[in-house]
Amino acid sequence: MKTGSTVGRAVVAVAALGWVGPYLWMIVTSLKTLPELLHEPLALLPKTLTFAAYREVWNTVPVGRYLMNTTVMALLIALLQISLALPAGFALAKLRFVGKGTAFGLVLVCLLIPAQVTFVPVFLLLGQAGLVNTMAGLVLPFGASALGTFLVRQALLSVPDEIIEAARLDGASDLYIVYFLLAPMLRPTLAALFLLSFVFHWNDYFWPLVMTTDDHIRTIPLAIALLREQGSGMRWHLVMAGNVILSAPVLLVFAFTQKHLVRAVTAKGF
Amino acid sequence: MKPSGRGIAYLMLAPTIGLLVLFFLYPLLVAARESLYAWDLLTPPTYVGLANYRILWERGELARAFRNTVTYSAVTVAGSMSVGLSFALALDHPGRVAAFVRGAVFSAYVVSWVAVALLFMWLLDGDTGLVTRSLVALGLPKKSWLGDPDVAVYTLAAVSVWKIAGYSMIIFLAGLQDIPPVLHEAAALDGANRWVRFRHITWPLLRPSAVFVATTSLIISFQAFDVVRIMTQGGPVHATELFVYAIYEQIFMNLRVGRASALVVVFSALILGLTGLQLRVWRGKREA
Numbered sequence: 001m002k003t004g005s006t007v008g009r010a011v012v013a014v015a016a017l018g019w020v021g022p023y024l025w026m027i028v029t030s031l032k033t034l035p036e037l038l039h040e041p042l043a044l045l046p047k048t049l050t051f052a053a054y055r056e057v058w059n060t061v062p063v064g065r066y067l068m069n070t071t072v073m074a075l076l077i078a079l080l081q082i083s084l085a086l087p088a089g090f091a092l093a094k095l096r097f098v099g100k101g102t103a104f105g106l107v108l109v110c111l112l113i114p115a116q117v118t119f120v121p122v123f124l125l126l127g128q129a130g131l132v133n134t135m136a137g138l139v140l141p142f143g144a145s146a147l148g149t150f151l152v153r154q155a156l157l158s159v160p161d162e163i164i165e166a167a168r169l170d171g172a173s174d175l176y177i178v179y180f181l182l183a184p185m186l187r188p189t190l191a192a193l194f195l196l197s198f199v200f201h202w203n204d205y206f207w208p209l210v211m212t213t214d215d216h217i218r219t220i221p222l223a224i225a226l227l228r229e230q231g232s233g234m235r236w237h238l239v240m241a242g243n244v245i246l247s248a249p250v251l252l253v254f255a256f257t258q259k260h261l262v263r264a265v266t267a268k269g270f
Numbered sequence: 271m272k273p274s275g276r277g278i279a280y281l282m283l284a285p286t287i288g289l290l291v292l293f294f295l296y297p298l299l300v301a302a303r304e305s306l307y308a309w310d311l312l313t314p315p316t317y318v319g320l321a322n323y324r325i326l327w328e329r330g331e332l333a334r335a336f337r338n339t340v341t342y343s344a345v346t347v348a349g350s351m352s353v354g355l356s357f358a359l360a361l362d363h364p365g366r367v368a369a370f371v372r373g374a375v376f377s378a379y380v381v382s383w384v385a386v387a388l389l390f391m392w393l394l395d396g397d398t399g400l401v402t403r404s405l406v407a408l409g410l411p412k413k414s415w416l417g418d419p420d421v422a423v424y425t426l427a428a429v430s431v432w433k434i435a436g437y438s439m440i441i442f443l444a445g446l447q448d449i450p451p452v453l454h455e456a457a458a459l460d461g462a463n464r465w466v467r468f469r470h471i472t473w474p475l476l477r478p479s480a481v482f483v484a485t486t487s488l489i490i491s492f493q494a495f496d497v498v499r500i501m502t503q504g505g506p507v508h509a510t511e512l513f514v515y516a517i518y519e520q521i522f523m524n525l526r527v528g529r530a531s532a533l534v535v536v537f538s539a540l541i542l543g544l545t546g547l548q549l550r551v552w553r554g555k556r557e558a
Binding site for chain 1: 295296360368379493
């Protein structure tokens, strides 16, 4: 379909309306007041520009703490994954040792097992260890990334051995080589990994739902979902204000890193 | 390359392998063992053999979770692939408008499932939802999109199509980039119209991308949970109880660890079967 095709234009119009529209409706709703919502729920614009819904959400729910919890959790996971995937990927790509095939096979198998399969036993395990409602319980199960290990290994395969040999002759230890020589060379891979992991875990609803019952450790997706469950009556303006708070940071990250994200997702295929 | 002492290799792998075994492989063994016990998390577990599996089978809970998951996944995958492909074809050209719309569609794949689920609950709200009202205005019958047991699972699938169509779209766009423009130009010179060119040039060359998208999104949709938990809680009358939600319900609402674990065992077999299929398809693609 060329730019000029009528069908093509119609499809573009549908895409624009269908995919931008809902975001706009979310924002418009969040700017309305309860009486407006009750009397004219379909008014395309709010009567006056009011951030009352945001203020109410902010005052009734500790949004700041939830945002903090979520950011810390997603950062810890992403950084832990990268710092563990680097040496593991290096060993699998560049070192010779007994059991290498088995280790790589194990990484590949784990690539195929989602958290949705293992959550019951992992929940029981972490419960016995007393890690329910802790940051450790949120972070540890995702500390090692099979995908990250795999991607780092693949990227390192194309780095010539001579670079590593030369660094060793200069007396550099393997750990130094991994973190200070190779890591900077893998910047694009690591950036993609960081983005995917950070955004995925920032958005994650499933694991925090399983692992937390307590308010102090709750993450923002859980808290916003709870906005709808708590209280009764018409509160869509509040829920949509919460929704804006939940999606704005991700959309902002998306706006600045769209190219990288597209490349990461295309390469990874998830 | 010269080995620098074996110890270092094991040291470098140990944290990753340790965590992967602890959180991905060992849990499968635990689930297999727990599935043979009845346990409510409070009193000591008792050994019951295969009773958990038998009960799930006899009550039709297994078949129901399976049927719902397959229905939901089939609609989600077929829908998001068709939408993704049409968008990719219509938006595969330079220009600000196209870039913006591509970004908007793909952004839905990046934002949280929670945000999307809540947004569509509001859009589909029975009395005041924008979509509900618009459909009525267009002359369609007023339906309870989430409250009707015959409709709810399709509604969830439609919302998921909205969420992941952008994923199909960017994979198809990447596939389109790889098609040499010269092929289209030559065919156009020979008088082939758009449809003929799509049928004989674009689609055959997009097949690998299509297979890739089909298998990955099938696996994504088999694991769906958030839309169910937020939009329907498995209802009405279990019509939207997908596999992962059924497991969640067994352990956290019914406090039946054994039955949840039995479902986990069946579900892991399904997922591993699907990924096995995926790997075979991919290998076939590479050899072809």
